[in-house]
Amino acid sequence: MTEQGLHLDHVSIALKGKTLLSVDRRVGPGEVFTVMGPSGSGKSTLLAFIGGFLDPAFSASGKVFIDGDELTGLAAQDRHAGILFQDPLLFPHMSVSANLAFAIPASVKGRSARAALVEKALEDVGLAGSGARDPDTLSGGEKARVALARSLLSGPRMLLLDEPFSKLDAGLREQARQLVFDKARAMHLPVVLVTHDEADAEAAGGAILRIDDC
Amino acid sequence: MLTRLGPPLAILLLAGPIVAGLAGTVLPALGYFPTLGGFSFSLAPFAAVLAEPGIAMSVAISLGTGLAATAISLGAVMLFVAGWSGTRIFARIQHLISPLLSVPHAAVAFGLAFLIAPSGMLARIVSPTLTGWDQPPDVLIVHDPAGLTMTAGLIVKEIPFLLLIALAALPQTNPVRTRALAASLGYGQVAGFLHGTWPPLYRQIRLAVFAVIAFSTSVVDVAQILGPTTPAPLAVRLIEWMRDPDLSMRFLASAGALLQLGVTALAIVIWIGLERISSVMCRQIRDTGWRFRGDAWLRGAALAAVTLAAFAVFAGLATLALWSVAGLWQYPDALPDWLTLKTWMKSLPRVAGPLGTTVAVATLSTLIAVALSLLSLLREDETGRRGGRGALMLLYLPLIVPQVAFLFGLQLLLILAGAAASLPSLVFAHLVFVMPYVFLSLSDPWRAYDRRYEAVAAGLGKRRWTVFFRVKLPMLARPVLTAAAVGFAVSVGLYLPTVLIGAGRLETITTEAVALASGGNRRIIGVYAFLQMVLPALGFLVAIFGPALIFRHRRAMRA
Numbered sequence: 001m002t003e004q005g006l007h008l009d010h011v012s013i014a015l016k017g018k019t020l021l022s023v024d025r026r027v028g029p030g031e032v033f034t035v036m037g038p039s040g041s042g043k044s045t046l047l048a049f050i051g052g053f054l055d056p057a058f059s060a061s062g063k064v065f066i067d068g069d070e071l072t073g074l075a076a077q078d079r080h081a082g083i084l085f086q087d088p089l090l091f092p093h094m095s096v097s098a099n100l101a102f103a104i105p106a107s108v109k110g111r112s113a114r115a116a117l118v119e120k121a122l123e124d125v126g127l128a129g130s131g132a133r134d135p136d137t138l139s140g141g142e143k144a145r146v147a148l149a150r151s152l153l154s155g156p157r158m159l160l161l162d163e164p165f166s167k168l169d170a171g172l173r174e175q176a177r178q179l180v181f182d183k184a185r186a187m188h189l190p191v192v193l194v195t196h197d198e199a200d201a202e203a204a205g206g207a208i209l210r211i212d213d214c
Numbered sequence: 215m216l217t218r219l220g221p222p223l224a225i226l227l228l229a230g231p232i233v234a235g236l237a238g239t240v241l242p243a244l245g246y247f248p249t250l251g252g253f254s255f256s257l258a259p260f261a262a263v264l265a266e267p268g269i270a271m272s273v274a275i276s277l278g279t280g281l282a283a284t285a286i287s288l289g290a291v292m293l294f295v296a297g298w299s300g301t302r303i304f305a306r307i308q309h310l311i312s313p314l315l316s317v318p319h320a321a322v323a324f325g326l327a328f329l330i331a332p333s334g335m336l337a338r339i340v341s342p343t344l345t346g347w348d349q350p351p352d353v354l355i356v357h358d359p360a361g362l363t364m365t366a367g368l369i370v371k372e373i374p375f376l377l378l379i380a381l382a383a384l385p386q387t388n389p390v391r392t393r394a395l396a397a398s399l400g401y402g403q404v405a406g407f408l409h410g411t412w413p414p415l416y417r418q419i420r421l422a423v424f425a426v427i428a429f430s431t432s433v434v435d436v437a438q439i440l441g442p443t444t445p446a447p448l449a450v451r452l453i454e455w456m457r458d459p460d461l462s463m464r465f466l467a468s469a470g471a472l473l474q475l476g477v478t479a480l481a482i483v484i485w486i487g488l489e490r491i492s493s494v495m496c497r498q499i500r501d502t503g504w505r506f507r508g509d510a511w512l513r514g515a516a517l518a519a520v521t522l523a524a525f526a527v528f529a530g531l532a533t534l535a536l537w538s539v540a541g542l543w544q545y546p547d548a549l550p551d552w553l554t555l556k557t558w559m560k561s562l563p564r565v566a567g568p569l570g571t572t573v574a575v576a577t578l579s580t581l582i583a584v585a586l587s588l589l590s591l592l593r594e595d596e597t598g599r600r601g602g603r604g605a606l607m608l609l610y611l612p613l614i615v616p617q618v619a620f621l622f623g624l625q626l627l628l629i630l631a632g633a634a635a636s637l638p639s640l641v642f643a644h645l646v647f648v649m650p651y652v653f654l655s656l657s658d659p660w661r662a663y664d665r666r667y668e669a670v671a672a673g674l675g676k677r678r679w680t681v682f683f684r685v686k687l688p689m690l691a692r693p694v695l696t697a698a699a700v701g702f703a704v705s706v707g708l709y710l711p712t713v714l715i716g717a718g719r720l721e722t723i724t725t726e727a728v729a730l731a732s733g734g735n736r737r738i739i740g741v742y743a744f745l746q747m748v749l750p751a752l753g754f755l756v757a758i759f760g761p762a763l764i765f766r767h768r769r770a771m772r773a
Binding site: 079092 | 676681688
C-alpha cells in the first residue's frame with residue numbers, strides 16, 4: 001500500500017514568472033507536512049493549489065494525488081480536502097448544527113441519521129448541546145472546534161491547515177493543536193500545515209519545508 | 215456554463231438599445247426614413263431646428279442650468295466632505311441624506327415647487343405677519359425664465375447622489391492618514407483635503423459627475439415642473455415636437471435630439487476645460503504654501519448648503535403629503551382648515567392602473583438586472599478578472615448619453631417592429647437604466663466578500679451552485695436586496711423612457727404625476743408625488759428589515 005496518503009508530485013507555483021515554491025513529497029496517512037515561511041511568501045498558495053481554489057493570477061505545474069487518485073484536474077468540490085483557515089469561517093447565517101449538517105454528504109440519508117451525526121460531532125469536540133446556538137456567540141476556541149468538526153464531518157481525504165491556530169490565545173492554541181493532530185491521526189488523514197509559528201511545526205512533528213523570502 | 219453568458223448578455227442589453235437607438239435617431243435627423251417619406255439624405259431637418267424661434271435661448275438654458283447645477287452640487291459636496299468627513303455631524307447628515315437618493319426627481323421637483331412658489335409653504339408661513347400678503351404676490355418663481363428654480367431643483371437632488379458616490383470612493387483614498395499628515399504640516403482642514411484627498415477622489419467619481427452633467431443638460435421632467443417655458447429648455451421642446459401628431463415633425467425632433475447630444479457633449483467639453491483650469495489654479499495655490507487655516511466660515515457654509523438642500527427636499531415632500539390630505543386650505547393659512555382623505559378616495563380608481571404598471575415594470579426590470587449582475591459577478595469570480603475601464607465606461611454609457619438622443623430612435627424602431635407600448639419593451643428600456651445602478655451598488659460588497667467561505671464550502675464537497683445558493687447568496691442577502699431596492703427606485707422614477715417607449719398607452723405614477731404638472735391641482739399632484747416617494751421607500755424597507763427579520767438570531771449577520 002505504498003500509494004496511500006497525499007503525493008505532491010513536482011509541484012511548483014509561480015506568480016508572474018517568479019517561482020514562489022517548489023515541492024516534491026509524499027505525506028502518509030496521519031502524517032503532518034509543515035510548510036514554514038514569512039507572510040507574503042506565497043506558502044498559502046500551496047494549500048489553494050491542493051484544494052483546487054488557486055487564484056487564476058498564479059500559475060502552477062505538477063500533480064497532486066490522494067491515495068493514488070489524481071486530483072489536479074478536479075474541481076474543488078470533488079477533491080474532499082478539509083480546509084481550516086486562520087479564521088473559523090463558520091457560516092454566519094446558519095446555526096451551529098446547520099453548519100455541521102451542511103458538511104454531511106448527501107449520501108447520508110434520513111433526517112434523524114443526519115441529526116445524530118451532528119450531535120455526535122458536537123460531543124466529540126466537547127460542545128454537546130450547543131447545536132441551536134448562533135455561531136457568533138461562541139468563544140474563539142469553541143468556534144475553532146466547530147470548524148474542525150465541520151471539516152471532519154464531510155468525510156475529507158486530507159486536511160489543509162492555513163495557520164489555523166494563530167488567532168487563538170496561547171493556552172487554547174496548545175489544546176487546539178492537540179485536538180486537530182489527534183483527530184487527523186485517528187482518521188488516518190494526511191495533513192498539510194502552513195504556519196509561521198515554530199511551535200506549530202514542533203507540535204506537528206513531521207517533515208518541514210522552509211520557504212525563504214527572496 | 216450559465217455564468218459565461220452574463221457579461222455578453224449584459225453588454226448586449228446595455229449597449230444594444232443605445233447603439234440601435236442612436237442609429238434610429240441619426241437616420242431621420244439626416245432626412246432618411248422611408249416609412250415617413252424621407253428617401254434622401256439632407257441637412258434640411260437641422261436647418262429646420264435652427265430656424266425654430268428661440269432655439270438659441272433653449273440651448274443656452276440647457277447648457278447654463280446643467281453646468282450650474284453640476285458645479286454647485288459638486289462644489290457643495292466637495293467642501294462638505296473636505297470640512298466635515300470623519301465628524302459626528304457628517305455621519306448624521308449622511309444618514310439623513312441617504313434616503314433622498316431614492317426619491318424620484320419629479321417628486322423632489324414638485325416638493326420644491328410647493329415649497330417656494332409665491333403661494334407655497336414658505337410664503338404661507340411668513341404671511342401675512344411678515345409680508346402683509348393676503349394673496350400670492352405676482353412673481354414668477356417656479357418656471358422663472360432664467361431657470362434658477364430648475365437649477366435649484368437639480369442641485370437638491372444631485373447633492374445626495376454625488377455625496378453618496380463620493381463617500382463610496384472615499385475610503386480608497388486614505389482620507390484619515392492624509393488629513394493627519396496635512397494637519398501636521400500646518401494646513402487647514404479644507405486646504406489639506408483639496409490638495410491631498412480630492413485629486414484621487416475626483417478621479418474615481420469623474421464618470422458620475424459626467425452623468426450628472428448629461429442628466430442635468432437634458433432633463434425633461436424637472437424642466438417641465440420647474441423650468442422656463444418661453445422658451446423651454448431644449449429637451450422639453452424636443453418632447454413636444456416628438457408628440458406632434460404631424461409625423462413629419464419626427465425629422466425635426468430627431469435632428470433636435472442630435473442637437474441635444476451635441477449640447478451635452480459641449481457641456482462635458484466645457485467641464486473638462488474647467489477641470490484643467492481649476493487644477494492649474496489649485497497647483498498655483500499649492501505652490502504658494504498657503505495654509506488656509508481660517509477655513510471655519512467655509513466649512514460652515516458647506517454644512518449650511520448641504521443641510522439646506524436636505525431640508526428643502528424634506529420640507530417639500532412633507533408639503534406634498536399634506537396637500538394630498540388637505541381639505542380647505544386658503545392663502546395665506548400655513549395649514550389646511552381640515553384634513554380629509556377625499557382626494558385619495560377620488561384618485562385611487564385612476565391610480566390603480568398606473569400603479570400596477572409601475573410596480574410590474576420596476577419589479578421585472580429589477581429582477582433581470584439583479585440576475586444579470588449576479589451572473590456577471592460570478593463570471594468575474596471564475597476568471598479572476600474584473601471588468602476594466604471599458605466595462606465601467608459601458609455601465610456609465612446609459613447615464614452619460616442623453617436619454618432623448620437614443621430613446622427617440624429606439625421608439626421609432628420599436629414602432630416599426632410593432633413592439634412599442636408593450637410591457638416587455640418598457641421593461642427592457644427600463645433595464646438599460648436600472649442595470650448600471652444595480653451593478654454599481656452590488657459590485658463593491660460582492661468583491662469585498664471573504665472568498666475563503668467558498669473555499670471551505672467547496673472543501674466540504676459542495677457543488678458551485680450549492681455554494682452560491684446556500685452560502686454566498688444568503689450571506690450577501692442584504693447588499694443584493696439593497697441593490698434591488700436601488701434598481702426598483704430608479705425604475706419608479708424614470709420619466710422619459712416611460713413616456714417615449716410607453717407611448718402614452720403605458721402610464722406609470724411618474725408619467726401621470728408629470729402630466730398633472732400643468733393642471734396645477736395640488737391635491738392630486740400630492741397624491742401622485744406621495745406614491746412616487748412611497749414606492750422606493752417600501753423597497754428599501756424590505757431590503758433593510760427582510761434580512762434583519764430572517765437573520766434576527768444571527769449576530770454576525772447584522773450590518
